[in-house]
Amino acid sequence: METRPGGQVRSRSPMDFRDSPEEAAFRDEVRAWLDEHLTAEFRAIGGRGGPADEADWDLRLEWERLLGKDRWVGLSWPEEYGGRAASFAEHVIFSEEYAKADAPARMSFFGEGLFSPTLLAYGTEDQKRRYLPKIQSVEELWCQGYSEPDAGSDLSNVATRAELDGDEWVVNGQKVWTTLAHRAQWCFAVVRTDPTSTGHKGLSYLLVPMDQPGIEVRPLHQMTGTAEFNEVFFSDARTAKENVLGEVNDGWKVAMATLGFERGTAFLSQQLAFQRELAGIVEVAQVNGKASDATIRQELADSYIGVQIMKYNGLRMLTDLVRKGVLGPSSSIGKLYWSNWHRTLGERAMYVMGTDASVVAGEPGGEYSLDELHRIFMFSRSETIYAGASEIQRNIIGERVLGLPREPR
């Protein structure tokens, strides 16, 4: 360090996107593991599926359990709960190497990605010991019971209620847009436990086992022709008294913490998947000649800019997270950004296809079936709606990041 005229202090630029020696060693470890375990059978389903996709389910489940066995599930959990206490940089490295290796799409998004950080923040010691190991071993998958027919953007209007009956909660009501409910063993649900309450108050964050007579799951057919989402009906469904995360009637803040994780941390693997989708669309444009069209070139370059900045934003946000320890409402910026970017990519994919876009993959008169580009085009319409619609994200950014006054209600 050397002081210069003007009081400036000399130091090496600490902003650095390269691996430190420890990070490089971790990268080698990830690579070596993937190299050893990603056998031909698993390579064959590389990149396929997604958190809401059921392609090659059993094989992917087998793969996910291999990951769990060697603690790549729960990577960032503290070591006392079986994790590797990975830093955010290590998380980034893992995601990068995983994508580079074209390993199968992950399936523990709801349990590992959303529920486990909420559990670590609000769970009792007993709850952590009960649930984390089975998320890691992929014996238990989770689903998210938030939205209801009358509680969409206004999530606090939840009407599903739970009443104590001796040592058990009895749950009645309906949830909707519940991804993978038919596959999950558990549901983390926002329910009304104070029947006299309205709005944010009187809600609890309840953990409900899915395999019981009081729960019926019905698939919800979407505009894509597929059914990644479900409706879940609770009719005297039961769960043990202790299965509440946080305090009874104080579940709103717990539910919001989960939404923060949903809006923020998922960007890692997502950004890499988006890069891949864009590369695929560029390839189509190069093959069909659209890549020489000046407007298409502008649009593809713009999408490239967007997906790169998504990465820079994410890395900045995570650096900030490490410094401040909490993922604040700024996670809304990420959700608003990626969902809009992806929706635009889907629209551009159709321009690239040109007239070919008027025909989809299925047989005439048969099941409605989409190829990859049509799937992006259509599925992305859900992304500016779920996990808080873009309009809700703008309200959160306006009020909680910029400090603008609330809408009078």
Next chain:
Amino acid sequence: MNFAFSEEQEQLRDAVRKFLEAKSPESEVRTLMETTDGYDPAVWSQMAKELGLQSLHIPEAYGGQGFSWVELGIVLEEMGRALLCAPYFSTVVLAANAILNAGTDEQKAELLPGIASGETIATLAFTEPNGKWDASGITMEASGSGDAVTLTGEKMFVIDGHSVELIVVVARQAGTSGEDGIGFYTVAGDAAGLTRTALATMDQTRKQAKLEFSNVAATPLGAAGSGWAALSKTLDQAAVGLCNEMAGGAQFVLEESVQYAKDRVQFGRPIGSFQAIKHKCADMLLEVESAKSAAYYASWCAAEDNDELPVVASLAKAYCSDAYFHSAAENIQIHGGIGFTWEHNAHLYFKRAKSSEILLGDATYHRELLAQRIGI
């Protein structure tokens, strides 16, 4: 991996911000923008002597401090925020880097210490009346050989071209085209045969000039005829610097908009409580934060001088140009009638945003360049 500034870098930012708040308040910007030269030599001298800003990233061997592009980016971001009226971009970002990229060691030792100390103000004369930012825009020819070279032709849109002492001119050897035959030449501001005319700039806070050369004696800078690589790199670096400047201006107009949305009452409530205004502000924040991410990442690439620089420079220039202009335009809309007046500062940023968008190639130009650079 770390994507944040160090404490020392934040201290540099604070020092520059305080200095500019004192020396470049809006009243001073308005005074200087009405003058032809458009800067205050006394402040320029203080920038060099008190803060060492002109010498920041120039290597120590040439009288500089040897800091990186990350520090230079921070300084430019603050200058963009304050709309500083000074020949900093022309001297430190354009001319000094052209000399660093193109000059011989001997020439760097001769030319850079004057820039570092604040004694020499300089610029890069590159664009011509055709307004192009690529090699095909360079039509001015250099005649003669060895050190006996003369330049004839016209340069346009030259930043601070009428007031600088040293001009780095880009010209080509007779009979060449495209990226071949490009060379750099130095010319004194008061050289015989050079006619300099200040232009009436749309953005009054950044001055431009037309330079007419008639058999002007010039000194080759570096190897004649093989200058394209050095020019391309200089333009990429300059784009990165400009992105940081734009990010600073965009952050300022966002703050202005949010404050006004909190203060201004209509229909009995602050206008920021209406979603129509709130959502505009939210979108501005998203764009401004993204512009900062892109600009900071680009600074790091420039500091490392890595292979990513050309791609990231075009990527950032395209994004920051659009983000700054959109934010500056929304700032006027959010301010309503007062935002359209001459007295309000909104138009100063709006015009700076537009001129910065044009400078070094607009977003459309850089998206196409990016498409080529990533192999689309």
